[in-house]
Amino acid sequence: MALFDEKIRQQLRDILKNMKDAVNLSFFTQEFECWPCTDVHEFVKELASLTDTIKLSVFDFQKDKARADKFRVDKIPAIVLNGKDNAYAGIKYYGLPGGYEINSFIQDMIELSGRKEPLPAAIASRIAAISKKVHLQVYVTLTCPFCPGAVAVAHRLAQESAMVEADMIDVSLFPYLGQRYQVTSVPMTIINETHSLVGVQPMENILDVIKKL
Amino acid sequence: MDFKLQTGIFTEEQNFKPLKTDIVYDVLILGGGPAGFTAAVYCMRKGVSTGLIVKEIGGQVAETAGIENYMGYRYINGMDLAMKFKEQVAQFGIDYDEKGTVKAIETGDVKKVRLTDGRVFSARALIIATGAAWRKLGVPGEDELRGKGVANCSTCDAPFYVNKKVVVVGGGNSGIEAAIDLAKVGEKVTMVQFLDRLTGDKSLEDKLHEFKNVQVRYEHEVTGINGSQSVESVTVKNRKTGKTEDVSAQGIFVEIGLVPNSEFAKGVLKLNQAGEIMVDCASRTSAPGIFAAGDVTDVPFKQIIIAAGEGAKAALSACNYILMGE
Missing domain, CATH: 3.40.30.10 (Glutaredoxin)
Incomplete structure (x- = not known):
């Protein structure tokens, strides 16, 4: 079943128009998915389907150990967010960015895409x-x-x-x-x-x- | 899974302009709760030059789980209502600063507002709507065990108390709401109430009585919170007999009302004994051109709808002051 209803999907499309450059999402799961992994997998898939500026890659936590190590992923489910060059930015979500956390996740993506207010x-x-x-x-x-x-x-x-x-x-x-x-x-x-x-x-x-x- | 997407954070932001230090505003509004946001809408519609300084969007509204008594919404959660306030203000393209904390205000024809980060803003009129914060118990163990069992936000932290024993202090609406949140998951909830009755709304009280794992200790007060690494027990005292007793608990939620955020106004404006800014029926404080609204004032009943109404009143008074010198 879809996680996002049509209203949220449309709101997300509108918000994600603010993204400047591409953002890379790396999702780490395993072959026989843990129960929270299936939800997070669905989340990243639905999100990436909303805009071309989100590039999604899915990795197996055990088989793709080199990649997990590179992004310092030590448990699953994990989402790693990187900018357009996909260099490790140090930003991770362990678990579903559901409830209120959708807002921090979207904000991260917009900032990583290159649209952010300078800090004092x-x-x-x-x-x-x-x-x-x-x-x-x-x-x-x-x-x-x-x-x-x-x-x-x-x-x-x-x-x-x-x-x-x-x-x-x-x-x-x-x-x-x-x-x-x-x-x-x-x-x-x-x-x-x-x-x-x-x-x-x-x-x-x-x-x-x-x-x- | 619910997604509590707050579109206001993302889509309206560009309508806000940064607050300027090099001009004198007609009106500066301090506070981002119902009073401050409502005042902002009224000032912008009047066409006076207006700046808004917000420390935390929504204030206490954002911390409220469900709201059933703000007209126009049969039910809305606090954060959503706060975001709707912000979106409504955003359409006016107001000068806006978020996260700045007010350190001091100065009276005069041109009033100054000093922030802790060193910036100084000026205006001919001020509206203070800085709200209130949780009141502490002031008992041993409270500060030491904060975050280790001492908490305020039951919506946030209830999941940590599944099958555990907790104490809720306070028998008003906030206390009853916390007790209900915790009774759903916890083994036992002990409510400690100073008075011989609860003081919340009947609709909430009825809901509370549906839970069999809630015990209310009337005419009791908390005198200590005990535990080495985390909360282990709470000492309560019977106010009639003076007898004390340790209640076993892994958590304690303190919901005993509010302290006004008026520290910066001490010595500048007249405050009452509770530290609330005293205002007259037109929201005027003791200093000409400085107005106040909402929970930071001595207006009785701390309610969202009252704060919003007071914010409107303060804005109209401030605009009269600017436009007609009244």
């Missing part, structure tokens, strides 16, 4: 100064209305710095990770395994933590 100079220079590898994991539930805000901030950081990669993780699909990081409130952003921030935090606050790493 003070912030841009702080991002340019990041010299260590940073891994942001943003834990969300799909019923959380402000979680996309936290995902958007983390993913924008990843776009702006080659040192940063950022994942959206639907905690209901990966409860063992939720337990490992003691996630009981979303959005929660885990920074390099050692630090955590609860709630939607302005980019400055994440940069403050990164500076302390």
